[in-house]
Amino acid sequence: MTASQIGETTLFVCTTCRTQLADAASDQPRAGARLLAAIETVPTEQRVGVAVVGVECLSNCNRSCTVAVTAPGKWTYVLGALDPDLHVADVLTFAQLHQRHEAGLPAWRERPEYIRKNTVARVPTLPAQR
Numbered sequence: 001m002t003a004s005q006i007g008e009t010t011l012f013v014c015t016t017c018r019t020q021l022a023d024a025a026s027d028q029p030r031a032g033a034r035l036l037a038a039i040e041t042v043p044t045e046q047r048v049g050v051a052v053v054g055v056e057c058l059s060n061c062n063r064s065c066t067v068a069v070t071a072p073g074k075w076t077y078v079l080g081a082l083d084p085d086l087h088v089a090d091v092l093t094f095a096q097l098h099q100r101h102e103a104g105l106p107a108w109r110e111r112p113e114y115i116r117k118n119t120v121a122r123v124p125t126l127p128a129q130r
């Protein structure tokens with residue numbers, strides 16, 4: 001099976017994450033919203049196979065910013081401690097590796113180093129329905 005035959009990976013981006021420095025007092029958009037905006041500015045041809053969806057709170061608030069990478073029939077990953085100014089390329093690289101792997105299990109050595117160190121959780125796919 002080729003990558004193009006495998007379905008899209010969905011990249012959920014928490015838009016309500018704050019920075020570790022608490023941007024609550026600022027008039028600026030929250031860090032999570034800035035992360036989503038930064039990802040969406042990447043040309044679509046550089047994020048082929050990845051659907052980007054904003055969501056509110058992935059329950060990893062103490063290690064924000066947070067995203068989740070998932071697809072039907074594949075492993076799900078939660079990634080944290082992301083900086084919208086630094087980690088857009090790493091997140092998209094990981095999401096594309098996830099999309100290309102039939103089970104959503106990117107090889108450890110191919111994952112961006114920052115993602116290797118800031119993977120919060122991985123969750124297996126649901127068992128096949130009977």
Ligand code: FES
Pocket residue numbers: 014015016017018032056057058059060061064066
């Ligand atoms: S606000 Fe982003 S994980 Fe909770």
